[in-house]
Amino acid sequence: MNKTKNIAVLGGDARYLEMVKNMSKSDDIHIELVGFDQLNQGFTGAKQIDLDDLELSKLDAVILPIPGTDGLGYIETVFSDKNLQVTKEWFKKLSKHCLVFSGIANDYLINSVNEAGLSLIPLMERNDVAIYNSIPTVEGTIMIAIQNTDFTIHSSNVIVLGLGRVGMSVASKFAGLGADVHVGSRSKEDIARATEMGVTAFHMNELSAYTSQCNILINTVPALVVTNDVIKTMQSNALIIDLASKPGGTDFDYAEKRGIKALHSLGLPGIVAPKTAGEILGTVVEQIMYEQDLGEE
Template sequence: MLNGMKILIAGGDARYIEVINMLTEHNAQLYLAGFSQLNINKQGVTKVNDLQQHIENMDAIVLPVAGIDDEGKVEAPYSDKPVKINDVLFKKTPDHCRIYSGTAKHQLKEMAKSANRKLTTLFSRDDLAIYNSIPTAEGALKLAIENTNETVHGSTITVLGFGRVGVTVARLFSAVGANVTVAVRKKAAFARLYELGIAAIDMTDLEQHASKTDIFINTIPAPVLTNSIILKMKQSGLIIDLASSPGGTDFNFAKQQGIQALHALGLPGKTAPKTAGRIIATILQDELLSNHTID
């Protein structure tokens, strides 16, 4: 139980509605910024119009999955006005206050460092990323169904990468009858794919494989679907890029070639926000209990 821990939740999409529900169930005292459009009448929940309200009493600040953008703004789709974060705000918190964000770019890290506040990135935890890969893979399957005119069953799918997301994507598409090949580099990945009965190719062989592929699904946050590979694709081919910004696809070149390329970010929040929210809330609560002294 969080027993009255004071937490500022600054922005967040539909997933954070479930985070709010779960944290209040565990007796946290929540202060919400960026939720003015929602009618939330729960014991232990206070909406704030100004981030400065009660900031000197906060035990933790929770930011959205994407953290902050280059202007310091957080994603706040339920707010009537922008929600902006800066290091001055962090400096007004108690010394023990910790900042939690899904991910953190350089600017957020520097803000936390300037304020001498500890920053925890939830998505750096393997367990969260693995749990989150389930709605991500289901979202990718939904996009594949909606953006092609043939069944996924029997289609040739090439998955780039066999990390926490790639494993789940490969398994799910195989389970629905797709002919899945995974492009990897490490020998251990080749061995695991052999054990799973899923075909594997080396990343260096992607160009030769491109003409056979109906759908590319990329999970690698580096330039992998380059011009030479896109040129070899079928005109009816589809790219679903799941990698964090800027992705691993040359989207402009794909568009020039008439190839549909989707940069599918935030799929869990779009396809299964309640499940994805429970995942975030469970991991967040674990971090809160580990990092804070509860009275």
């Protein structure tokens, strides 16, 4: 980086502690922490500060928590009881070159950043972050499968819906553990890829034909695909693990009526591997800021 970067981290969970720990090792980064007043540990190169004491015009980046803000600009603070709010006027006080990072974005955040003429970077929507996060996501999925079944993954019948970044990793790793993996997708390319991977592939419209022998169904599709028609053909001891973003792709109410355990398992990287998840975020943030420097040269 060309000069010392001033970064404000506003709120965040255990992942952010690892992110700050790693980023603060750089001599080119100065970090101010807001919403961490209940935190006992300190970091070299980072200091705690109140929101009102930030020199907004001197910031090169603002890192908001994974959920971003709510509809009124309030920020979730795991390590503080204080209410933090970033208003549209607050964003307008930032320098035009300041990057705003968040995990995800809602309309309030998008509109506030746009009105201020700033750049918003929702980290969880980036391909590189998603690919990196697929590793702890798969490990967490394996953990959930082991904890919630009375049979081995080896030789079990596993259905994976969707062959995106997470779906591909899930299918590969469960097959590597000896499961009989079937992958459902609407994409001809995904079906071809699944076949190339050595797993059974089928079109999503055929899902009900595969579920009667299914032991574990893992959904990654953010749309209602595990419907009551699908669930009613499943065995009562089957397990559904839904990894799709809210509201998920499963009819959870019907699964409960059928006595089938259906778990909506969100945020697994932050749950099972906060250290790795934080390191991933820190690496990507630094890379983006470095690329910004190159673009300004």
